């Protein structure tokens with residue numbers, strides 16, 4: 200029997216098919232969107248520290264990925280036999296189909312989201328925590344947008360799978376495309392022609408929605424965004440309108456005030472390895488302390504305990520005379536209230552790649568709804584000007600050099616108007632020619648009276664900028680003295696380390 204072309208072509212003007220297309224689009228989009236939202240919550244729960252949350256979610260994912268959709272559809276549709284109160288909803292094939300698809304897709308989407316979540320670097324979460332952003336805000340502002348972008352191609356693919364899966368819903372008599380076709384060929388026996396038209400309807404839906412999703416992917420692709428570097432004239436014009444950048448609060452503190460920061464008997468261990476063995480350091484308001492020492496001596500671990508990025512195993516952090524963090528205590532109300540007073544700059548910058556430079560700076564103040572203009576674009580621009588980057592305000596981090604990114608990171612920390620700045624090897628990830636600009640910004644801050652704790656391997660910089668130098672080795676403070684006492688001291692090991700003797704440092 201030859202292929203009946205006129206019949207085949209006539210199928211594209213059958214109203215039932217077009218109505219079925221609408222049903223398929225509604226069903227697939229709703230299950231995709233709801234499945235995606237539930238899947239994200241499940242993915243977060245699966246990463247939880249709490250076993251009571253992780254286990255049921257793992258069980259859910261395992262179960263619904265294992266059960267064939269066809270079995271689930273028939274089960275859900277017939278569930279009112281067991282639970283008559285569900286008859287109102289589940290006896291309607293559309294809702295029974297939607298619920299079955301959501302149950303299955305949420306399980307798949309959870310694993311897709313988990314992949315996205317795992318791909319967001321830990322430094323992103325740490326940068327958000329250092330800005331005092333709480334877990335929910337961190338997910339919303341930092342993790343979710345990045346994880347979503349990473350997962351989007353796979354999520355798009357999942358949508359196409361869902362469109363095809365909707366054909367199974369014909370088993371519970373939902374009038375979708377396949378069922379319309381089945382009814383037709385059951386009466387005229389033109390199976391091939393009818394199924395060819397059914398296939399084309401599915402291909403059309405997948406193609407049109409696929410285009411839309413690809414457009415969304417392109418729209419979210421930050422690599423394709425362009426932002427110009429402003430000319431000197433444009434920068435000058437903007438600069439004229441800007442307020443003064445916020446000044447360090449600690450510069451205004453007078454004598455008789457408690458120390459800005461006290462590290463009391465700090466202990467830290469990773470498993471059996473005790474990396475901090477009772478550190479005591481006191482930092483006066485406006486003082487600059489450089490922390491130096493060989494690799495592995497515990498410098499980074501120490502500075503990360505100050506703002507709670509690493510929990511303490513012993514000791515206490517005291518901020519302006521008040522307890523800020525204590526070993527064994529969960530982060531207290533005073534910690535949460537005061538965390539914005541401690542700014543942090545990381546070795547790896549940890550700028551938020553999905554936000555422009557100026558939005559990176561504004562994220563903290565806006566989250567904390569800070570007053571005094573701190574959350575205003577003009578204040579952020581003034582801070583950018585202070586670090587010499589006003590011309591780049593609307594670029595994304597990947598459009599800047601490492602040194603420029605680190606200066607933005609400094610401006611971002613300053614936007615919280617901190618009393619103390621922590622620098623964790625701020626120039627270690629930079630090429631030598633980019634180090635100078637970053638060090639200059641830190642030096643300017645020191646001259647303004649900012650209280651700073653700087654972990655660094657830049658020995659000359661440390662000795663020239665610091666009021667005191669703390670030399671650490673094997674998790675202990677071996678020396679805590681002025682730069683000149685350190686430079687001219689008698690400790691041979693220390694002299695070798697700072698490179699004043701012929702033996703290379705830490706050889």
Ligand SMILES: Nc1ncnc2c1ncn2[C@@H]1O[C@H](COP(=O)(O)OP(=O)(O)OP(=O)(O)O)[C@@H](O)[C@H]1O
Nearest residue numbers: 469472474492493494495496497498499500501624
């Ligand atoms: N998350 C961790 N888990 C296990 N061990 C860790 C962890 N972080 C650091 N350590 C260990 O703690 C010790 C101190 O590391 P830390 O990074 O504080 O040293 P550092 O003086 O800053 O070194 P560097 O100058 O090389 O950065 C090292 O032996 C390191 O291997």
